Amino acid sequence: MKTKNIMIVGVGGQGSLLASKLLGHLLIGQGYDVKVSEVHGMSQRGGSVVTYVRYGEKVYSPVIDEGEADFIVSFELLEASRYVSFLKPDGRIVTNIQQIDPMPVITGAASYPADLVEKMRAKGVQIDAMDCLKLAEEAGSTKAVNLVLMGRLSHYFEDIPESAWQEAMEAIVPQKFLELNRKAFALGKAQA
Amino acid sequence: MKELMLGNAAVARGLYEAGCAFVSSYPGTPSTEITEEAAKFDDIYCEWAPNEKVAMEAAFGACLAGKRAFCGMKHVGLNVAADPLFTMSYTGVNAGLVICVADDAGMHSSQNEQDSRHHAIAAKVPMLEPSDSAEALAFTKLAFEISEKFDTPVIIKMCTRVSHSQSVVETGERYPAPERPYEKNIPKYVMMPGMAKKRHPFVENRTKSLRTYFEGGIQSYTANGQQVNVPVNRIEMREEAEVISPFAKHIGVITSSTSYQYVKEVFGNSVSVLKLGAANPLPDELLTSFAEEVDKLYVVEELDPVIEDHCKSLGIKVEGGKNVLSVCDEFSQNKVAYAMGEKPPKGKELGEEVPVRPPVMCAGCPHRGVFYTLNKNKCTVLGDIGCYTLGAVAPLAAMEMTLCMGASIGATHGFLKVSDGDAAKHTVAVIGDSTFMHSGMTGLANIAYNQSNATVIILDNSITGMTGHQQNPTTGYNIKGDPAGKIDLEALCKAMGIQRVRVVDPYDLKATEEALKEELAAEEPSVIISRRPCVLLKNVKFAPPLHVNCDTCIGCTNCMKIGCPAISMVTDENGKKHARVDETLCVGCKVCVQMCPVGAFEGMTEEGITYEN
CATH class of the missing domain: 3.40.50.920 (Rossmann fold)
Structure with missing residues (x-):
């Protein structure tokens, strides 16, 4: 099989590392070769952050380039739009609609573009946009946004059974937050 | 066992399996996790050293004493440690000595894009370059073998994409390193001219032997009596x-x-x-x-x-x-x-101006108050390496120079020596606690000795922040989080001959400004220690988030001058412009409250953010 590519994007500090950890564990368990590439250091301080998850029979490059992503999972709307050029023609964005103003917007040097979901759709981008913050809160904590997104993403992995996702959650999520995260995952999945 | 492992963790695993007994490093992205991961193995003694030179010397001492030793750093750290490296090439080693340097092509978190391969060539030591985690693990084990076989330190060169990518590795068991008790050997280990002259031809011959070794054939290490082949080239x-x-x-x-x-x-x-x-x-x-x-x-x-x-x-x-x-x-x-003449795929264009999202100081960051005050007083700020380098970014835009670890203090001295006396009234050096320990102390010694009228601000946030919270000699804890020696910054600066040393809370803008003005006016060198723990530390307790009373707020945007990511300006349904606090980000530091002329911020507690020592 050809290598599949998932990008996880967001704002530094939003907790995207847990999502990539979960996917890594899940995909290794399915017998794939996997590479996960993260960014540490300065950009974690509220900057735009990207994690690459690649899997297939044999994965070489640790990064995903323009025109290659099957999925972009985004924790923040502006960040989803930033990486549109990385999508494959038939790729899909699964995004939180939360908006976090970057510093140029805060200082007034730029403005946060309006109607980004509609604009992306108008360019033919397939996009699932959800209020993950609200769903996470419903599950019990705003910190569970990553599991809401994973739940929605799981919808597109027909060949990976629900039980494998559950097992990955058990392995990755700390025990005391497990129930909350399972709930967040289910809520995300139900958004289909 | 097969598992997904970060490149840096794979190096640490290699250290463990190869029987490495001693690790001393200074944190630096993208190398930091090697030492953090190594510290999880009880069989390896691990420490954070004050800087890379000290770390490398400590590792050399450990290898001299007969234990396999390691030292890790980022590319610019190898510049700091170049002095011991170049001569360790001559002395060679006793037990194996492996050094890891992580380059940062693309400068994800660095001040330059230097290529560390030049260091290996210049120092005439072998350098291995893994391309994924499995090679990082295997090459680390092989490196110890090469080190002992060819009597040389060996460098493992990582880069951001190998260090910070997880790929599949197969782990093994720890095996004992060969016994190599220390033996006195003055001609080998005392590099004075007469003896170094004899060692230089050894170095040249060693490079020839290594070149032959890497030509092909079999490179291997021995684990528990078993020979394991590692095809390098x-x-x-x-x-x-x-x-x-x-x-x-x-x-x-x-x-x-x-x-x-x-x-x-x-x-x-x-x-x-x-x-x-x-x-x-x-x-x-x-x-x-x-x-x-x-x-x-x-x-x-x-x-x-x-x-x-x-x-x-x-x-x-x-x-x-x-x-x-x-x-x-x-x-x-x-x-x-x-x-190479291929046509790479191209993605869709959104056709929309997407504003950039540069990194920013976190909400509640204690550095914010200091840089706001420096900007307000139109200071010339020579800065340093750390989270606080973000003090150069708008709207704070207070830092005007960042070069390398410690240069804030070193350069401020030179700057003041050739400027007129007025410069001392508005020029400051700004440096973090860990960076001060790394390379700031010697700069301060120069100020105390050669007497420039400098004002140095040490941003003491009780941790090495940018690299992800590592302890340092001023925090009182070691790499495992256990109590350790603690250097008293005030006493240290005074002992170096700085008479004017004072501590200020950067959340208190008035006190910070007062301290700054007084020390700039003083006719002698002074140190201001701005002390507040990094807001991301576990022992810091957030205060409840603030909110803006929209009726009170006059939309003056004064609070926007501190560049807090939690505050933005919005226009309500009546067309009234007012500030808004993002309650998911605000931690209640109350710096913005001090900016507001009408008291529009509400919900703050008396004590604000608290922390336990």
């Missing part, structure tokens, strides 16, 4: 089935590290590849014979043309190298494809 000839046309030119690519992964990603087995796992010394015969096999030769390497220039010095014709691939920035599969 290898040729992967193209598979005829994958070559599009039998008449197509035979393309050959010489490559290494993560560049190898990009080449394989683009071409699979349709081109022939010489994959170099040793960056120094390069195998002359292997390069020449490979070049002879192919019709058209590319050299694909990030940063400087080290392999390419070496090939050219051997008379090898390189058709594609730095003429098609840049010296600047990191590579990717598309960049490599484009350079």
Whole structure:
């Protein structure tokens, strides 16, 4: 099989590392070769952050380039739009609609573009946009946004059974937050 | 056991398995996790040293005493440690000594894009260059064997994409390192001219032997009596089935590290590849014979043309190298494809101006109050390396120079010595606690000794912040979080001869400004310690988030001057402009409250953010 590519994007500090950890564990368990590439250091301080998850029979490059992503999972709307050029023609964005103003917007040097979901759709981008913050809160904590997104993403992995996702959650999520995260995952999945 | 492992964790695993007993490092992205992961093994003594030079000397001492030792750092850290490195090349080692340096092509978190391979060549020590986690693990174990066999320190060169990528490794058990008790050997270990003169030919001969070793044949390490082969330099000839046309030119690519992964990603087995796992010394015969096999030769390497220039010095014709691939920035599969005449895929264009999102100081960051005050007082600020380098970013825009660890203090002295007396009334050096320990103390000694009227601000946030919270000599804890020695910054500065040393809380803007004005006015050197723990530390208790009373707020945007990511201006349904606090980000530091002329912020507690020592 050809290598599949998932990008996880967001704002530094939003907790995207847990999502990539979960996917890594899940995909290794399915017998794939996997590479996960993260960014540490300065950009974690509220900057735009990207994690690459690649899997297939044999994965070489640790990064995903323009025109290659099957999925972009985004924790923040502006960040989803930033990486549109990385999508494959038939790729899909699964995004939180939360908006976090970057510093140029805060200082007034730029403005946060309006109607980004509609604009992306108008360019033919397939996009699932959800209020993950609200769903996470419903599950019990705003910190569970990553599991809401994973739940929605799981919808597109027909060949990976629900039980494998559950097992990955058990392995990755700390025990005391497990129930909350399972709930967040289910809520995300139900958004289909 | 097979598992997904970060490149840095794989190096740490290699240290564990190879029986390494001692690790001393200074944190630096992208190398930090090697030492953090190594510290999780009880069998390895691990520590954070004050800087890379001290770390490398400590590792040398441990190897001298007969234990396998290691020291890790980022590329610029190797500059700091270059002094011991260049002479350790002459002394050689007793037990194995491995150094890891992590380059940062693309400058994800660095001040320059230097290529560490030059250090290995200049210091005449072997350098291995893994291209994924499995190689990082295997090469680390092999490095100890090479170190002991050839009597040399060995460098493992990582880069951001190998250090911070997880890929599949197969772990093994820890095996005992060979016994090598310390023996007095003055001609080998005392590098005074007469003895160093005799060691230099040894170094030259060692490089020749290593070059032969890397030519081919078998490189291996011994674990529990078993020989394990590790092919360092290898040729992967193209598979005829994958070559599009039998008449197509035979393309050959010489490559290494993560560049190898990009080449394989683009071409699979349709081109022939010489994959170099040793960056120094390069195998002359292997390069020449490979070049002879192919019709058209590319050299694909990030940063400087080290392999390419070496090939050219051997008379090898390189058709594609730095003429098609840049010296600047990191590579990717598309960049490599484009350079080698392929058409990489292109994605959709949104056709929308997407504002950039540069990193910012966190909400509640204690550095914010200091930089706001410096900006307000129009100070000339010579800065340093850390989270607080973000003090250069708008709207704070207070930092005017950042060079290397410690340069804030060193440069401020020189700046003041040649400027008129007025400069001392508005010039300050700003440096973090860990950076001060690393390289700031000697700069302060220069100020105390040669007497410039400098004002130095030490931002003491009780941690090494940017690299992800490592302890340092001022925090009172060691790498495992256990109580350790604690250097008293006030006492230290005073002991160095600085009479004016004062501590200020940067959340208190008035007190911070007062301290700044007084110390700038003083006719002698002074140190202001701005003390507040990093807001991300576990012992910091957030206060409840604030909110804005929209009726009170006059929309003056004064609170926007501190550049807090939690505060933005919004226009309500009545068209009234007012400030808004993002309650998911606000931690209640109350700095914004001090900016507001009308008291529009509400919900703050008396004590604000608290912390336990």
